[in-house]
Amino acid sequence: MGLLDMFWSVCKCPACGTAMARKRFSTVQCRNPGCVNYSAQWQSTPDPTKKRWSQEPLRGSYDPGADAIELSYVNFFGDKKSFKGNKKTLRVRGKHVSVCLAPTGRRVALDRSRIQNAADVEAALKELGPEPSPKEARLLREYMGEDAEIAQYLELRKKYPGWAP
Numbered sequence: 001m002g003l004l005d006m007f008w009s010v011c012k013c014p015a016c017g018t019a020m021a022r023k024r025f026s027t028v029q030c031r032n033p034g035c036v037n038y039s040a041q042w043q044s045t046p047d048p049t050k051k052r053w054s055q056e057p058l059r060g061s062y063d064p065g066a067d068a069i070e071l072s073y074v075n076f077f078g079d080k081k082s083f084k085g086n087k088k089t090l091r092v093r094g095k096h097v098s099v100c101l102a103p104t105g106r107r108v109a110l111d112r113s114r115i116q117n118a119a120d121v122e123a124a125l126k127e128l129g130p131e132p133s134p135k136e137a138r139l140l141r142e143y144m145g146e147d148a149e150i151a152q153y154l155e156l157r158k159k160y161p162g163w164a165p
């Protein structure tokens, strides 16, 4: 990367109108092979608008530890992926299960029919037992992690020992 590369900015191509061009002073380079501004060099440069989504590794420090469950999943494109989730956060939502995944801790919904080790997931769900009602879940979430001596909360903890937000 030369010093002059710093002056490039991504823009809409003035010739073909796609958002796949870059500009430096009066020079425009476009990724569209059918365009007068087409540049092979620019096309071979990784698309800066896509990079963030597909290439950046997921970061975070969320670790389910002993509550980890491995999820083997085949996505819409037929790609096999393996996820590490927290089995205490498993919830059934129609044809999906939602679960918090490492390393970000973000909750995602997975199509149950695409989970390769569905039996493990079913077993974990069975272990979790019945799900608290939305009202009960709200109370549990509110006092979680505190030494709350609230009778109603302690009762719910006893009723749903495996539950995690």
Ligand SMILES: [Zn+2]
Residues within 6 Å of the ligand: 013, 014, 015, 016, 017, 018, 021, 030, 031, 032, 035, 036, 037, 038
């Ligand atoms: Zn163009």
